[in-house]
Amino acid sequence: MLTEPARENGSIEALPSDVIALRNVSRRYGDAAAIEDLSLSIAAGEFFSLLGPSGCGKTTTLRLIAGFDRPQAGRILLQGRDLTEAPPHRRPVNLVFQNYALFPHLSVWDNVAFGPRSQRLTEPEIRRRVGEVLEVVRLPELARRRPHQLSGGQQQRVALARALVNAPAALLLDEPLAALDPDLRRTMRSELKRIQREVGITFLLVTHDREEALSLSDRLAVLHGGRLEQVGTPRQLYDHPRSAVVATFLGAANLLPEGAAGGLRLLRPERLRLSASPPTEGERGLRARVRELAFQGATVEVRLCCADDLPLIAIDTSAALPENLRIGTELWCRWDPADSHLLEASLP
Amino acid sequence: MLPLLALVPLSLSEPLSRFGLDTVFNGRIANYLEVLQTYGPILVRSFGFAAIATALGLVLAYPLAFAIRFRGGRWQPLLIGLVVLPSLTSYLVRAIAWTSLLGDNGPVLALVEALGLTGVLDGLGVLRDGRLLNTAAAVILGLTNNLLPFLVLPLVVAMERIDPRLLEAANDLHAGPLRSFVQVVWPLSLPGLGAGILLSLIPAAGDVVNPLFLGGPNERMIANTIDNLLLVQLQAPRAAALTLVLMALITLAVLLQLRGRGIEELPLP
Numbered sequence: 001m002l003t004e005p006a007r008e009n010g011s012i013e014a015l016p017s018d019v020i021a022l023r024n025v026s027r028r029y030g031d032a033a034a035i036e037d038l039s040l041s042i043a044a045g046e047f048f049s050l051l052g053p054s055g056c057g058k059t060t061t062l063r064l065i066a067g068f069d070r071p072q073a074g075r076i077l078l079q080g081r082d083l084t085e086a087p088p089h090r091r092p093v094n095l096v097f098q099n100y101a102l103f104p105h106l107s108v109w110d111n112v113a114f115g116p117r118s119q120r121l122t123e124p125e126i127r128r129r130v131g132e133v134l135e136v137v138r139l140p141e142l143a144r145r146r147p148h149q150l151s152g153g154q155q156q157r158v159a160l161a162r163a164l165v166n167a168p169a170a171l172l173l174d175e176p177l178a179a180l181d182p183d184l185r186r187t188m189r190s191e192l193k194r195i196q197r198e199v200g201i202t203f204l205l206v207t208h209d210r211e212e213a214l215s216l217s218d219r220l221a222v223l224h225g226g227r228l229e230q231v232g233t234p235r236q237l238y239d240h241p242r243s244a245v246v247a248t249f250l251g252a253a254n255l256l257p258e259g260a261a262g263g264l265r266l267l268r269p270e271r272l273r274l275s276a277s278p279p280t281e282g283e284r285g286l287r288a289r290v291r292e293l294a295f296q297g298a299t300v301e302v303r304l305c306c307a308d309d310l311p312l313i314a315i316d317t318s319a320a321l322p323e324n325l326r327i328g329t330e331l332w333c334r335w336d337p338a339d340s341h342l343l344e345a346s347l348p
Numbered sequence: 349m350l351p352l353l354a355l356v357p358l359s360l361s362e363p364l365s366r367f368g369l370d371t372v373f374n375g376r377i378a379n380y381l382e383v384l385q386t387y388g389p390i391l392v393r394s395f396g397f398a399a400i401a402t403a404l405g406l407v408l409a410y411p412l413a414f415a416i417r418f419r420g421g422r423w424q425p426l427l428i429g430l431v432v433l434p435s436l437t438s439y440l441v442r443a444i445a446w447t448s449l450l451g452d453n454g455p456v457l458a459l460v461e462a463l464g465l466t467g468v469l470d471g472l473g474v475l476r477d478g479r480l481l482n483t484a485a486a487v488i489l490g491l492t493n494n495l496l497p498f499l500v501l502p503l504v505v506a507m508e509r510i511d512p513r514l515l516e517a518a519n520d521l522h523a524g525p526l527r528s529f530v531q532v533v534w535p536l537s538l539p540g541l542g543a544g545i546l547l548s549l550i551p552a553a554g555d556v557v558n559p560l561f562l563g564g565p566n567e568r569m570i571a572n573t574i575d576n577l578l579l580v581q582l583q584a585p586r587a588a589a590l591t592l593v594l595m596a597l598i599t600l601a602v603l604l605q606l607r608g609r610g611i612e613e614l615p616l617p
Contacts, residue, residue: 068516088519101517105535114531115521166522 018080019044019170019202020065020093025074027060034060035226038074042170042204047196049205049213051249052223058206061223062172065204066095079169089118094163095172099179100155102147108134108158109143115166133165136198137191153184160195170202177212185212192216210250214238222246241266242344252301254312255343264343271339272314274302275322279334288312290329304333352595359588369584379589387573387590394570395597397484397559398552401491402545405499408492409544413503414533418512431500439494443561446490450480450562482564490558495548502547506540507533542605550598570594 020042027034035057042048050058063069064076067088076084083091094115103111109130116126134140137157147155156176163171176192177185193216196203207213213220214234222229222237222245230242241247244255247266254267279285288304291311300321304312312333322331359379361371384391416427434442450456457480460466469475474485510533518528556571563569568576570590578587 066520068519087524088516089522089524095517095520097513097517099511099513101511101513103514103517103532114518114523118518118522118524118527162521 017044018042019046019078020204021077021080022061022065023075023077025061025064025071025076027057027064027069027071033226035064035071035223038223038226038228040221040228040231042202044169044202045200047193047203047205047216047218049207049217049220050223051207051210051213051220053208053249056223057226058208058223059174060226062095062174062204062206065170066093066172067091092169093172094166094168095174096159096163096176098174098176100147100159102155102158102162104147107144107146108139108150111147111158112161112165114162119166129165129167130161133161136164136195137161152180153188156180156188157191160192164195164199164201168201170204173203173205175207176205177207177209189216214250222249224249238268240341244343247343252313252315256310256340258342266341266343267335267339269301269313269315271335272312272316273320273334274304274314274316274325275332275334278332282336283334284337284340285332285334286310286312288331288333290325290327290331293325293327306333352592355588355592359585359592361585361588363583363585366582369582371584376585379585380593383586383590383593387570390568390573391570391593391597393567394553395549397488397491397567397569398549398555401488401495401552402499402548404488404492405495405548406541406545409496409499409503410537410541413500413507413537413540416500416504417507417510418515428501428504431497434493435497440557442493443490443557446486446493447481447561450486450489452479452481454480456480481562482567484563484567486562487558487567487569490562491552491555494555494558495552498547498551499544502540502543503537504540506537506543510536546602546605549601553598554594 018041020040022038022040025038026036038057038061040061050061052058060069064071065078067083067086067090071084074084075082078092103114106114112130112133113126116129121129130143131140134143137160139154139157139161142150142154147158150158156179159176160171173192177188180188189212192203192205205213205216217234219231219233220237221231224245230237230246232240237246238250241250244253244264247253247255252269254269254272256265256267257263258265286306288306290302291305292301292303294301294303295318298317299315300318302314302316302321302325304314306312314333322329325331357373358371360375360377361373362376364370364372412431416424416431420427448454457478460469460475466475466478470478474480474483476483480486514532514536515528518532519525523531553569554571555569556575559567559569559572574587574590574594577583577590
């Protein structure tokens with residue numbers, strides 16, 4: 001598996017080794033642009049996520065890559081070949097649908113064997129592949145069941161197997177975990193990661209769940225209003241977002257105004273320390289009053305208000321917080337300037 | 349069900365006189381043997397006509413239903429309306445309309461003549477001496493027209509339940525349009541197909557109007573015979589026996605259909 005892509009992480013320049021490359025792709029529906037001038041490259045073996053709120057164009061992007069839709073402008077390259085106009089069944093990618101779209105009249109085995117049979121593989125080869133992939137998703141004993149006899153998590157595994165069995169150049173996943181309840185979602189999240197490591201296939205995940213994107217991806221791209229906001233590793237995007245959109249989409253964010261030109265400085269809530277004592281040398285600090293306290297188990301979320309009505313959020317473990325903290329308490333919010341980050345772009 | 353049950357004793361009775369409908373019950377099972385012997389061929393013909401009409405109807409209805417479901421878009425309600433609309437007129441009126449369409453001076457024969465097909469169709473037995481009326485073809489055409497909505501609607505309903513994403517999934521799994529249809533649409537439309545066949549076959553087999561208006565004496569179907577037995581020959585017990593035979597055959601068809609569906613729904617062992 002490739003952990004460090006062979007290029008600068010934020011780069012969108014295509015390399016010949018790229019499994020998926022979008023070049024200046026645009027798709028409009030009527031007057032509304034679903035995606036606009038989108039360029040993106042995904043390397044072999046990468047776990048790549050497209051993250052964004054609903055309506056940001058991420059599902060459109062996935063459907064363009066799968067071939068269910070055509071762009072009005074731009075090219076789509078798969079394994080270096082221009083397949084912009086190719087129909088879905090002639091593309092070396094497979095899609096895991098959001099609602100799984102399993103064939104209700106076919107057994108698990110026949111669902112999984114559907115792709116290999118379409119490709120006219122020999123019967124022994126089909127048996128070998130289907131058997132293998134059912135092992136990978138850990139469902140071999142359910143091969144004769146029908147989809148409606150399976151739980152949501154099992155259906156999800158069948159959907160994965162049905163796509164993986166074709167040994168695609170890239171597996172496309174459309175919000176694959178959205179339909180599962182939270183506990184199962186966590187389990188399946190680590191399962192996704194395990195399966196991706198095991199098969200070594202490029203995964204392109206579309207999601208609106210930032211935790212999912214941050215925890216699974218080698219790299220991710222944040223889409224907003226049909227445009228690419230930023231591409232990079234989860235840590236890069238979390239710590240060094242380019243814009244307020246990326247900063248707030250990847251997690252709770254304090255955005256402090258800086259300078260007269262509308263500049264913004266990002267300060268993640270967990271980087272703030274609350275104390276009665278003023279900042280020491282080299283630290284920065286703001287005087288603030290506690291407005292809300294939310295106990296969240298491992299951590300406590302403190303909402304504060306500064307002198308000029310600037311809201312702040314601090315997140316810390318209960319043990320690290322000053323004692324007797326209650327609503328109305330006045331104290332210091334302190335931080336190390338090195339932990340803050342000046343945004344390139346101003347407010348959206 | 350009650351009127352049907354009342355037919356059982358009637359079918360085992362004998363008329364009191366040749367001039368009235370009064371009967372006396374005497375357990376006469378011979379009624380059944382007699383009607384089967386006399387009217388067996390008509391029974392076979394009735395189901396034959398119905399089967400051909402249903403088959404013809406399917407050739408029209410399946411692509412029509414497919415187009416309405418998958419290509420209809422926002423026109424879908426209008427298209428369904430157009431399929432159903434003729435059924436809102438009395439089918440007596442429709443049969444009479446067909447007599448003028450298929451008549452000796454009607455547009456259908458004119459078209460056949462213009463295409464130079466008179467000889468061919470005559471040879472095939474579709475026309476009889478250059479005429480369409482009073483032929484089996486005319487009766488079957490009338491039946492097909494009547495049963496079309498009963499085929500289209502269950503098919504559209506069954507296809508409506510096919511998630512279009514299943515077709516995308518098939519396509520994504522390297523199946524072209526033909527394989528997607530054969531492997532996904534066809535099997536998932538079978539319940540609608542079964543229901544449609546039943547809904548058309550039963551009324552078609554028991555039809556009175558089309559053979560009466562569009563067929564000659566040789567195209568009489570079983571319902572005409574029952575009609576005739578009861579109202580002309582005043583043989584109520586035999587009419588009842590024949591009705592029950594017809595009912596038994598139809599029930600058998602329904603049971604076969606239900607059983608077929610049952611097996612399909614069963615989980616694999």
